[in-house]
Amino acid sequence: MRFYLSTLAGHRRGVLILLGWSALEGVPAFFGGKLVGTAVDRGFAAGDPLAGVLWLLAFAALAVAGALGQRQVFARLGDVVEPMRDALVTRVVKGVLNDPAHRRTPDASAVAMITRHVEVVRDATAGVLVQARALLVTTVAALVGLATTAASLFWLVVVPIVAALLLFGLMLPSLAKRQRDTVMADERTAEASGAVLTGLRDVAACSASDEAYDDICTQINRQARATINVAWANSLRATVIALGGFAPIVLLVACAPPLVASGRLTTGAVLAAVVYLTNSVNPALHGLARTTSTVVMRLMVALTRLQEAAPPADKEDGEEIPSNGEFVLRDVTFGWSPDAEPVLRDVSLTLRPGDHLAVVGPSGIGKSTMASLLTGLMPPDNGRVLFGGAPVDRVLPEVRHHAIALIPQETYLFTGTVRENLALLAPWATDEDLLHSVEQVGAKQLLDRLGGLDAALGHAGEGLSAGEAQLLALARVYVTSASVVILDEATSHLDPAAEARVERAFARRDGILVVIAHRLSSALRANRVLVMDGGRPLLGTHEHLLKTSPLYGQLMLAWDPTHHEETPLPKR
Amino acid sequence: MAKPGDALLFSVVRGDHRPWLLLLNAAVATTGGLLLPSALARAVDMALGGTFVLVTVLWLLLLAGTEIIGDAIGIVLAATITSRATAWLRRRLAQHLLAVGHPSPFAAGDAVSRMTGDCGNAGGVAVTLITLLVTAVSSAGAVVALALLDWRLAAVFAVSVPLAMLLVRTHMQLTADDVLTYQEVSGEVSARLLDSVSGLRTIAAAGIADRETGRVLQPLPRLAAAGAGMWRTQAKMMWRAGLLLPAVEVAVLTAAGFGVLEGRLSPGDVLAALGYAALGMGVVGQIPQLTALERTRASATRIAEVLDTPPPARPPVVRGSGIALRNVSVDGALHDVSITIPEGAFAAIVGSSGAGKSTLAAVLGGLSTVDSGTVVRDGEVGYAFERPALLGATIGRSIGYGTDADESQVRDAAVAAQVHDVLIRLPQGYETPLADAPLSGGEAQRIGLARAIVRDPEVLVLDDATASLDTVTEAKVDAALTTALPGRTRVVVTHRPATAARADLVVWLEDGRVRGTGTHQRLWDDEDYRAVFTGGE
Known part of the structure; x- marks a missing residue:
């Protein structure tokens, strides 16, 4: 009123x-x-x-x-x-x-x-x-x-x-x-x-x-x-x-x-x-x-x-400037309410450029929370999420949005040309840049079918399958200069082959890649794995976790019993 | 100019007897209203005569009472007619959209706006028409009353009638375009907002809310222009009406004044003449009603557009044991697909994204129609989806949706789908309203599974329905399904090699064609098949 x-x-x-x-x-x-x-x-x-x-x-x-x-x-x-x-x-x-x-x-x-x-x-x-x-x-x-x-x-x-x-x-x-x-x-x-x-x-x-x-x-x-x-x-x-x-x-x-x-x-x-x-x-x-x-x-x-x-938005922007590209999580705890069981408890971890982390665990355990904390969408209840030494949610928004890219499971496509959709986060990108990233994530065929960059998309990617929409969202982030890329089940609608191609493409970029895994095969491609099962999260390499975590072993076994016969457990 | 919606509007009016009651009521009230100026004239003359006459005052009271009570009844009747007509249209639209079924040619947001907005507009047609009719009759009655007072008054007044008609005609043409443009652009803004809302997380993480606001609002100038156009037309009409009315009044008053001068009329009659002139010009004051009529027609056209879309022909299912497809093609998705799944078998459909797996699953159970070819199957099909839309008032009802399953059947299905433990922890358990239940994607999937299980179908089609479950939970669900529905034909669309390995038969799709069929173990020898799961690692 x-x-x-x-x-x-x-x-x-x-x-x-x-x-x-x-x-x-x-x-x-x-x-x-x-x-x-x-x-x-x-x-x-x-x-x-x-x-x-x-x-x-x-x-x-x-x-x-x-x-x-x-x-x-x-x-x-x-x-x-x-x-x-x-x-x-x-x-x-x-x-x-x-x-x-x-x-x-x-x-x-x-x-x-x-x-x-x-x-x-x-x-x-x-x-x-x-x-x-x-x-x-x-x-x-x-x-x-x-x-x-x-x-x-x-x-x-x-x-x-x-x-x-x-x-x-x-x-x-x-x-x-x-x-x-x-x-x-x-x-x-x-x-x-x-x-x-x-x-x-x-x-x-x-x-x-x-x-x-x-x-x-x-x-x-x-x-x-x-x-x-x-x-x-x-x-x-x-x-x-x-x-x-x-x-x-x-x-x-x-x-x-x-x-x-x-x-x-x-x-x-x-x-x-x-x-x-x-x-x-x-x-x-x-x-x-x-x-x-x-x-x-x-x-x-x-x-x-x-x-x-539409409640009035009144958020205060941070002004910190990160000093390098490192992510440091120190004793991070987060719960949806003070009484609820925390989703994350005492997570400590350091991510350096070149790191490729996979986050695995049962559905509904709160893996997406990790993504929200890393992007600074939410501050942790306890502990600190530092990006380049500064609390990530207090980093100057322009810098933060430029450096950290999140691709969520639900894609955002709008009515406009394919070019407009792909260049959403990198308005400066040339057509060659866009075509290159399309090629890298394996969306070339899709782009050809649509009719190239000038083709028009309808509302909400009308006429595209969920997987195709995800491919476009992935190419959109690939073309940016973000040094931290977080895929939050961003490949859930792709088949495993396409998923592998996408993850490998992102891993080839410099910087940090965090994959909130939809399938356990994602863990095989990462150099470190964070296992979340409601308790204190486990962090280690695939081989290390196979030896030390029964939950991880169980997850891996259930993933593909056919492999079990020839090779006891899948290797990287 | 006839519009496609006009026939629909006609049937809206025809379907109810109340419009006749409203008309009758309006006839009585209008008669009272028409007699009122002359009664007022007599009362004023009485007052000017300096003696109080009871009958004159009572007559005035009686007429005023008739008009006031008539108006009161009219309000309730009009609301009843409009709301019943709206409800009738909405029910018809809902029924038809349900009959057209899936996939619907109308986007959900658009269909909802037709249901809520357009039906409301079109439902007002009877009242709008009656209002226009009554005004016309009352105007005509006023002219007669003027003539009874003094034929000169009526003659003066009659000169203005053609002018009024001209005014009414131009208005119809002027507003229609702006109204339609306004509705279209407004729908476009909604559709854009819906796009952005589904990408809220992307927008928040990239900090581009302001830019995307701009994108959503891009059509706004066109909206404002159409809106301004509507007001301009309105202003033009009000100006003409505003001039016409006093001009007629002055003309009639002058004529009446000379009547007083020559002793034909009393001073009270001057007031009566003024009253009748205003009543007679009432038709000009109906401009908003004309806009409403225009909007009503535009809305009815949008409703008729849906109602005129024929439901797709669903050819009768050929009965047979198990499921068989013979040379089935679906435009753009499947090409000449022939497969046979024996009764009681567990079949997996695998393939890369866009290979046509979901279309095949939809065709198998008759969820969507085929362009050519035959589908043979027996018995009821239960579907579960990767992203189920849960429907029904409560969580429990969303499982039993479309069936008359009782509480214990619902519970058993939820147990089998590994979701019972989640549901009993909700604020009101199974009675929790669906809107108040915070559900993750995996929980919704398992409720969707329970919904398929409770129907106890002959054939179970799971279209990636366990994709959000971790592999441990998926294995539990799988085992529970085998126990809950033993011996049923099961078709599973999957990306997981473990699931494919458990299947009796794997249908491997590539670009809408069957690339291979057989067991997972046998197909696994093919490098291309392995690549479907591993990406060639």
Whole structure:
């Protein structure tokens, strides 16, 4: 909400211009009743048609001014609303992409939800600016106009309006609750359909179309009921507002006869008062009942949701400069929470340029945590992760990102040319550099099939298999000048042959290579192996570990029993 | 100009009787609204006459009451109609997307936005149309009322009608393009955001969040331009409407003024004339409704696009024992593949990345269709995947998904898949909502396995379904599968030599063709075969 207001404030000039034009738009409301009343009173009814026509022409001139104001209001609306939407989208996208702590990354339906909320904010802002502004300008102008023409009836008119508005305010909390329920139902519908639509393959595999359909329908029907619930509240509210708008008119005509009879009220004044109420105040009140409150409510809910989707990033950048290319881990311990069993316990290890480390262990044991610690994405709970003598998470970001490259299991491909995708981390790379790295990781055939560097990729590497996508992600890092490369199961979708080729290619580069192993064959290619099994990790060469670690032996045996017959244990 | 979605919108309106109720309600409320200005005129004349007449005031109250209550009922009815129509469209869309099945020609994000956004827009069609109709009728009624007051008033007013029609017509053409562009660009931004979100770890590690934000937001200027275009059109319309309305009012008021001068009309009638003029011009104030109608049609077109996509023809399965493929081809993936897997056999499918292993697995169990050739098999097929999408409300339900398996069957399957120990440690055990369960890739894989086991299929197809498991766990799962589902045909896509070695039969794929079949031990003699696993080391 604060962000929203500050963004609007950032377009203060636009908003002020908008309000300026609104004032112009309110002019007919202010003078309208009076001019019509006078035209009849002093013109037509007094037998002076020329005066009547002139007063009406004055009314017309004001109306033109009002229309001009309205035109400008709408034309300016784009100047406020569109940049506001741009700023909102920018901030949300930035927030989502800048949040490495996202343990549960948003999925397709969450992204669709973000888009919808942004649209709600856009429409609602426009709605508020049009309706609430019109209500304010018109009502105030008309009431002031009324006070100047028929002062004796002023309170008669104002009290019902104020009472209705108060009652309306009292109904807001229950309305807000129903409105929130609707939004929640909306989200659940999106979630339920999102889950099924992203999992169509699995629905087919389970022959579960019926259950999937039922799950979606449950949410769809709930959503429909919630919408109808809100409508009941809206209907009640509209009635209150309508009564508040109409009661003054009835009171006016009911109380006017004695005042007119005694001459305290002129024909013109009565006409003016009725015109103010019917032509200005009533439409404005109806506008409030019909849209504004719903819109404001939707606006608030959407803003809260967007805030949750993209929390503001406030991370402080480090400024340390590493003195060399060495990694030193000293008694590093890390756990997801203070009570949980640590994922890493007392890891000490030194990596020098030329080192090739494989990290092996059962699935789910937290091997990826190693990768996150080494890249400085997370600081350790205890101990130190030093890169060139400086804590890696405190290293100047430009230096750190330049020197250390991580390739995670889930690849990032975006819509654009193959060249753009490959040069993501090395924008300076020439086509030859790119082709060379493609060749090195064994993606030449793939590149030829795609149609070369200029070929276009669809969203999320559409049309590529998971393995092919990984090959492109690997070539992308190969072309960089990173001196530390961490493959976090980055070859999980490749066949073992392709995996071996990739690892060998990276090992040929200078610097440090850390392979979070998906298959144990990775350990055979490394000059050192870190075994993680939940306890204190073991570090050593393949041969050393075979002798000393029963777990390592067991892992190796299970990997390929056919080899067991001829050669007891696989050798490097 | 007819759009593909118009027929769909027609069936939305036709499927419900409530629009008729709304119409009836609107008829009563509109009648009240049409009589109201004249009642107000009588009341004002009464006030100006200086004597209080009860009947006049009561008549005014009655009409106002009718209008207010009618409006209140109208709000609930309109919401009911819209939400039911939306739900109907959503159910139809869901049903059709499920019928089209896998692989779907519509990206998941796009399909979700059609389901949530477009169905909501299109569901409002009946209410939008009725609102437009009622406004038109009430405008016509207002003209008649003016004529009853004084034919000159109606004549003056009638001059403005062609102008109003012109206004309405141009607006339809002006907004359609911008609205469509806006929706398209907005979808493009979502798709880009989804790309980046899946690569969040890459982006974080490389520190390129700001650059990638720029990439996601690249289409933003086009979005803003389309948005600004919509506002400009709106402004133009408001300007015309803003001029037209007072111009008509002044014309009618002048005519009414002369009526007062000549004693044909009372001062109250002037107010009535003003009221009827405003009512009559109400049709011009329907500009937002026209935009809504345009959006409704655009959305309906996007829904119709899905509904008009025919579900792929799934030829009936040829029954036979075991599984056999005869000259099966799938465009771009498999070429003339013929294999026979005897009933009860354990077959492994091996090959390099992109050799067509997953396609073969999908074809074997009928998950996707073939372009040519025949598939012969018997009995139900259970699938487990490398990255299963888990569905259903709870963890337990995600295992029993699509079946009526009871608690103990679910539990037994989880035990066999080596995941029971993980699940009982979740906050609410098997009842933990799927969304609240933090699962690693390997845990999800094992739940996916349990989901295949619980169906007790004749044929089990594991498409790299143990890839995230370490080899020790994999061996345990393998042994448990043999115990839980004895004697079933089992087809396993694998990268692991140990798995291939356990198989009765290995199908070795290369570039979508069968390169060889036989036992692992026999194929192992071939250097090319060994290279599939070891990379030629």
